[in-house]
Amino acid sequence: MTESTAFAGPKGVPDYFPPASDRFLAVRDTLLGATRLAGYGYVELPVFEETGLFARGVGESTDVVSKEMFSFTDRGGRSVTLRPEGTAGVMRTVIEHGLDRGQLPVKLAYAGQFFRAEQPQAGRYRQFHQVGVEAIGVDDPALDAEVIAIADEGFRALGLTGYRLELTSLGDATCRPAYRDKLQAFLATLPLDEATRRRAELNPLRVLDDKRPEVRELVADAPLMVDHLSDDARTHYEQVKAHLGALGVKYVENPRMVRGLDYYTKTCFEFVHDGLGSQSGIGGGGRYDGLMARLGGAELSGVGFGLGVDRALLACQAEGVGPGEPTRCDVYGVPLGEAAKARLVGLSAGLRAAGVRFDLSYGGRGLKGAMKGADRSGARYALVLGERDIEAGVVQLKELATGEQRSVPLDDAVVAVREALGR
Template sequence: MTAVPSGGFRAPKGIPEYVGPEFTTVRDTLVREADRAGYAHIELPVFEETALYARGVGESTDVVSKEMYSFDDRGGRSVTLRPEGTAGVVRSVIEHGLDRGGLPVKLRYAGPFFRYERPQAGRFRQLQQVGVEAIGVDDPALDAEVLAVADAGFRALGLRGYRLEITSLGDASTRPQYRAELTRFLEKLDLDEATRERARINPLRVLDDKRPEVREQLTDAPLMVDHLSDEAAAHHAAVKRHLDDLGVAHVENPWMVRGLDYYTKTTFEFVHDGLGSQSGIGGGGRYDGLMAELGGRPLSGVGFGIGVDRTLLACRVEEAGLDTAARVEVFGVPLGEAARDRLVGIVGALRRAGIRADLAYGSRGLKGAMKAADRSGARFALVLGERDLEAGEIQLKDLADGSQTAIALDGAAAAVDRAVHGD
């Protein structure tokens, strides 16, 4: 990274900044697909009381136990910068009784989340997510819809090099027995102390260890998908059938685990292979117990979170979805002060007409101003000098083919409007 002069400020560690249109293009494309499926916008607090996450996300998760930005506010209340979105959405649904109307409640959100982690490629302390939640209906078709919305977002960006991995984490009726069986299996393995500790906290977590020596030992591990209740198994089969109907490609990955405790039944992750270690560009699943856990009615929900930062990285890797739109459509090139004064008014009129326009400020030479026009991405340059002022004209130059025509100064904005919109 570049050196900063002593005394210079820099952004806090692990916090990315976005300059230019790429970030919003990715974020808004993902959001648009949720809008199409009828998800309403919800704007949530960026911090909540700490207990919400401790209870909702789960004390045993790494996110809660060692990655939260928690602090006491001036009133002595412990608050936490939101590490994920689902707990906040569920809290809001309960608090405002949104689940008393028609179900499911379908909401989508976008914004920054915070986790105190060691930064890495695709891993930030302030991460941007787009997410949806559909609460109140336990229907496998809804799981499939959520997955289809995420998939449509990635495809709308032109992404192709990702896959959807899916599995079921079962429900409360058989998970405890499975968990006990897995624990007995893991106890027989040759594992280091840190991994044993993880197994004690949550044995499922060990299943997706990436180290080859651990993976080898896990090939015969009991899997949740083989221990599903009849209901969970039927749900899982139905989700996959709906995905096939929707044309959403997916692969079963029975070793996949989510790091957040609230997931049940359907869980999934979108994986991109071009990103190095942090390959998950989105993930989520169904949560049967979260509403009740947070004091609401015992309703099931399903949702996803997509990492906008990682999706942006994936777009760069695939060179997809990031056609940089021109900053403006028309660029004014004045020669001299009188021309500049007149162009300021014309550019203003163009903007009022809904045309994106800019002009060369300062005292640049003609050549420099033309260069600026070129860099702006504008299709047209409006060149105005003394000669034109005397003739009552302005030069409209098509920067794509170099052709130039004189148009009357009076009503120039309307003429430019016609040229921009194709005659």
């Protein structure tokens, strides 16, 4: 590659830049804000972990582990992996730092980038962003409902209406083995390819998650977990649905739903938005009994979700809704001369401290060029300052939409701007 060759971003990794980045941040912060309202503390996770954490935690039979992880050997000869999901990392943090020795449940939220070596397409990225929660240490159907309701509230806070919540139960340790045997016996009668047959031997539920039309047709009459639940698992499922009703969260039951990770038990759910085409899932999760013990911790249950920030942003765009500032500033400074620039630079600190988004014309542009910059910024007002204004101790406050302009004292400019903005 020559020095003059332009670089391009990696395939399947979106760039977010203004103005779209404002929407992205607003979507992420809105989803994260819903978790804070329910008492979830924030945890910042490493971007990479030991490969064994995900192999053991996510499940070696999953596509995530077998096909999609970005794994590499570090300088110490250790195999590490860019995190493909959040739950295993949260569990490792809880175990390593003894967070489960205090009040239960441990309620944690996280946000950040995740990585999977998938074939890129609309809404399916190799680097994607999620907001997630994990509630660890209590097996209570009301906690399952709370977690689901937090996700639902986050999507509603974005203004989304065109999504649905799909819900099912994947059973527990007392009924899953018998169902597994029944499902494997059914799958053994089908003309599956060798790779799919091996997957059926490791985890037959994964075959029900196969997206290929020919496999879907073959398993159309497969036995369903919800028809083989133990009494405890069925009671748990019915109570989750009752709590969701009390919380006003609408759902539809989907007995064929299978999440793409091995650790889910009992409650399993997904939020689906049909405005996104084939990549319609915008978030999901469920309960995971046994995962913590599998990773070397105590025998504690957990429940959580991961919400796709990228896909939620696409859903907002599809519906024409969503939070975020449509403009990058409220007020734009137009200095006419170096002395005026120095005064406006000083004024910028007071405006920003008062919560006013303020930008300034740099580079010594004249009045015409600076006003074009003000228009492009989307600001509501311009502060125009020249030498005569400085001598008079005033600055011109101009409403850009109407062209109306008035003089305000320089010393009172922050107050005048806030009042003009209705603050």
